[in-house]
Amino acid sequence: MIASLEQSQQHRRDVLRLLLWITFIGGCLFSVVNTIRGLWWLAGLEIVYGLFSLALIRIIRTTTYIQIWTLAYLIPFFSIMMYALYIPNTSSSTFVWVLTIPVLSYLLLGRKVGFWSSLVFVVAGIVIYHFRFMTGNFPLNVATTLNITLSSIAMMSFAHIYERNREMNEERLLELAGTDRLTGLANRMKLVESFARLSALASRNQVPLAVALVDLDFFKMINDKYGHGVGDEALCHSAELLRSKTRTTDMLARVGGEEFALIMLSATRSDAVGHLEEIRKLFHKSPIWVGSQKVPVTFSAGVAELNADGVDLDTLLSKADGRLYQAKRSGRDRVISVDDVQAAVE
Template sequence: MHSDFDHNTQYRRKVLQVLLVITFVGGFVFGLINIYRGLYILAGLEMGYGIFSFLVWRRIMNTTRFQFWVTAYLLPFFSIMMFALSVPNSSQSIYVWILTIPVISYLLMGRKPGLYFSIVFMTLGICIFHLKFLTDDIPLNVTVSLNVILSGVLMIALAHVYERNRETNEERLLELAGTDKLTGLANRMKLIDSFAATSEYAKRHNLDMSVVLFDLDFFKNINDLHGHHGGDAALCFVADFLKKHTRKSDLLARFGGEEFALVMQGSKPKDSFQQIDSLRKKLLETPFIYNKQTVNITFSAGISHYGADGVNLDDLLVKADERLYLAKEKGRNCVVDHNLKD
């Protein structure tokens, strides 16, 4: 649900904003320190990168090319870390910054790109560390080497597990947000969000598409006779029935109250009408049993067609709703499409 849950990108934009401020300030602070130490090339790189960070910070919250700027930010950032670790007179303390690579990579790039960046730059940093700081003391070298390697592997593993769990939890939240709690079908929000991709696919491949609105006939009588628990059970019964007798490629949703919606892709107008009318007849022949009592449930339906009745969901729902009310005026338990509206 990108329209309502563009959480991922916004979250990463805010993380990058913080990092850009830190690197802007840090670039000038470390640049001045390294000028004093006589490391002029490193100082120039750090201060130049600080200016670059400021320029990126000014536009990062509005750019549509977020991933491009993330890559443009991280490549020089990590490369300067490697260079700082390798220059003469640098200290082992720079390796602390190398350990931040997995965290930063996963936070800004996600699981797979974050893993690739982490492996490449952590491996490079560990190799530079070994070439520069290991001594002739073999036992000490083994101890230092193990600490450096294991700390690097641990940081990558922790960042990977965290990001995988975060993605799983986010997917679960999105699924719950788009699911009707009572029936388990998609809800109105999921219908709206999914229609954009479905209609784009239909347009690209020149496919027919229909939108159907169902309304259970005399549903208030079920509530009055059997209580709200009976009404809820009836809704679940109809939801299961519709799910069982519609295609997996179609999008079925509870639209609200006793209304259901169905987006049928690849069905010509005539076929859509026949399929929904056949569904109506099957429901009439499938009684709902509640507290050992047989409850006959029927529905009225209105159908609209992509292209002929509009190309956006609102227009299609308006037309389907108009025909749904025509079906009710005709005595209920019937289906109306554009061929019958007059």
């Protein structure tokens, strides 16, 4: 998921880099043209801004502050457009550049910042255009106003709809990337992300956090005896039972073939054991049926606690995994939260 977000940022870097090259070349060309026309201030701004764009190309390749540098580029760029539109002896065709503002804003800044950037500069462009180019011909003025206003609204609307749909599609893809296709539970990637969030929350609020690994018993035998279709049914059935007992503050994920992980916020090891025992009893009451034959499904589980058993997810999962296999060796269908040595001492 993080990689997907980085890829999205890289896309914006690539677009911005191309735009910077265009700005550099355009700034050089327009500065020459406007020097010939006697528009010294505009020509000076264009050549300086073109050189600034050239320098910015190297910066945006590696900077972590891409949004700040994008704003540092776009705000002067749009402001120069307004100035070029305002000063005497410029052509009304300069307004064409104003219509690129919504596209550039939404593409480089996203929907929220892009909206406000577009609104401010497009409205400013329309006001300046009316101040500079309106004549005494009332019907022509009305037609001109309608043309530039509706075209500006259309460009903003199209850019807004496109960016909103792009964000929704990106969120959906990220959600799918973090979801196990068979059971609909989160997968290991989403588990890692959720642990970072929940462990930070536990530390900040000074509450315990437990991690459990749950593994279905004799799952290979179910697959071999009844087929993979029934095996998949057993996995989905088990996922639903686990999900039905998972609190909204917790995180449930499928991390292997028949293995599930559960992160429980505000839960000690003993709290987690009590919770898993309730789920284990629910499994006993809820077998799956193959035709008229009842097929029991049970699980073994191991539990670890944040700080007491480790501070990172890999360590906690390793601890829980060791206790899970201790539960398997002890006869299955049980929950263990302490190591063999600790159990002997107690």
